[in-house]
Amino acid sequence: MANGSFFPVYSLAMPPVTRPALHRLLCRIALLVLAPAAAIPLPAQSANFVPASPSTVAWGYYSGQAKPVLTIHSGETVTLQTLSTCGSPERMIAEGVPASQIPPYTAPIYEQVKDRGPGGHILTGPVAVAEAEPGDVLEIQILKVQLDADFACNGFGLGRGFLPMEFPYSRSRIIPLDRKAMIAHFAPGIDIPLHPFFGSMGVAPAGGKIDSAPPFAHAGNLDNKELVAGTTLFIPVAAKGALFEAGDGHAGQGNGEVDITALETYLTGTFRLVVHKDQHLLWPRAETPTHYISMGFSKDLHEATEHAVREMIDFLVSTRHLSRDEAYMLTSVAGDVDITQLVDGNVGVHVMMPKAIFTGK
Numbered sequence: 001m002a003n004g005s006f007f008p009v010y011s012l013a014m015p016p017v018t019r020p021a022l023h024r025l026l027c028r029i030a031l032l033v034l035a036p037a038a039a040i041p042l043p044a045q046s047a048n049f050v051p052a053s054p055s056t057v058a059w060g061y062y063s064g065q066a067k068p069v070l071t072i073h074s075g076e077t078v079t080l081q082t083l084s085t086c087g088s089p090e091r092m093i094a095e096g097v098p099a100s101q102i103p104p105y106t107a108p109i110y111e112q113v114k115d116r117g118p119g120g121h122i123l124t125g126p127v128a129v130a131e132a133e134p135g136d137v138l139e140i141q142i143l144k145v146q147l148d149a150d151f152a153c154n155g156f157g158l159g160r161g162f163l164p165m166e167f168p169y170s171r172s173r174i175i176p177l178d179r180k181a182m183i184a185h186f187a188p189g190i191d192i193p194l195h196p197f198f199g200s201m202g203v204a205p206a207g208g209k210i211d212s213a214p215p216f217a218h219a220g221n222l223d224n225k226e227l228v229a230g231t232t233l234f235i236p237v238a239a240k241g242a243l244f245e246a247g248d249g250h251a252g253q254g255n256g257e258v259d260i261t262a263l264e265t266y267l268t269g270t271f272r273l274v275v276h277k278d279q280h281l282l283w284p285r286a287e288t289p290t291h292y293i294s295m296g297f298s299k300d301l302h303e304a305t306e307h308a309v310r311e312m313i314d315f316l317v318s319t320r321h322l323s324r325d326e327a328y329m330l331t332s333v334a335g336d337v338d339i340t341q342l343v344d345g346n347v348g349v350h351v352m353m354p355k356a357i358f359t360g361k
Contacts, residue, residue, distance in 0.1 A: 052081040052105045054112035060119035063209040064239035068128035074275040080124040081268045082247040086153035096174050119212030121248045128241030129273050136237040137279040141272040145196045145229045152251045152263035162258040162342045199223045199248030204239040214345035215297050219284040223341040225253045231288045236281040257341040292353045297346040304349040312351040
């Protein structure tokens with residue numbers, strides 16, 4: 001965790017970690033069965049690897065009543081393999097993706113998962129953290145984000161996106177990715193640097209199933225391009241075990257995500273999950289090596305901005321011991337108020353506060 005975190009460093013007592021031999025065996029078998037014939041390398045895995053499969057995904061929802069696919073302890077890591085939102089293999093092939101480039105674990109999920117919605121994201125999880133209880137905070141250290149495909153997709157749909165009246169039809173395209181050079185070839189003469197991140201990382205609500213699309217206090221579909229490998233996300237816990245899920249992989253995105261999609265692709269992520277006891281948050285927060293980030297969400301952009309700005313003020317008051325007047329002023333003169341996304345039901349706003357300005361001890 002980066003210096004000057006949103007929370008003090010805790011020395012949590014970690015119970016001995018034991019994993020049933022059967023679980024290890026099943027994970028190894030799954031890797032053998034799901035391994036592609038030639039093209040798509042998988043990262044080296046531990047026993048806490050969760051492959052994308054019909055039994056390990058939640059299609060379109062977060063739920064406080066979901067059964068965990070894995071339970072770990074605070075401080076342990078987990079690696080999650082995830083699908084893109086580019087659609088079924090048949091759709092991708094029709095749009096020009098070579099069948100050999102489509103990860104083989106895609107087809108079984110589309111064929112076998114019948115519990116779908118209300119959202120459209122195929123999320124891997126949930127992973128329970130044994131120590132997490134309502135009222136705690138779950139720290140998600142994003143250790144590694146790996147691109148798992150040589151393509152991304154982008155598209156907008158009828159009646160969707162930020163300008164639906166100006167684009168009253170649907171369009172989509174496949175965008176080649178150069179994973180060695182970390183560039184997307186958008187069009188001749190247009191190359192986009194890749195900064196892969198998960199559009200959706202979240203925990204369960206207190207009750208039943210909720211739509212995966214609108215971000216809120218549980219985090220979820222944040223679509224925050226700052227949350228790349230090496231950054232940390234903090235989410236208030238509302239359900240026992242927290243029930244962490246991730247998905248909606250992006251190879252890159254612009255702030256706003258105005259047409260409703262990013263460079264949608266397949267990712268595998270490794271996360272360290274740490275429970276902070278009785279550290280109450282109202283909204284998710286994040287931290288990069290260079291910035292503190294507060295967040296706000298609402299159907300109304302003005303209200304979402306109010307939430308994000310108030311959260312930054314509260315952070316400065318509680319951790320930098322400024323008065324509220326000083327925190328308000330500092331947010332104005334040093335913070336950047338950015339639109340995260342405008343298209344997910346609840347819009348998102350985040351405030352970026354640079355760490356470099358804090359020169360004192």
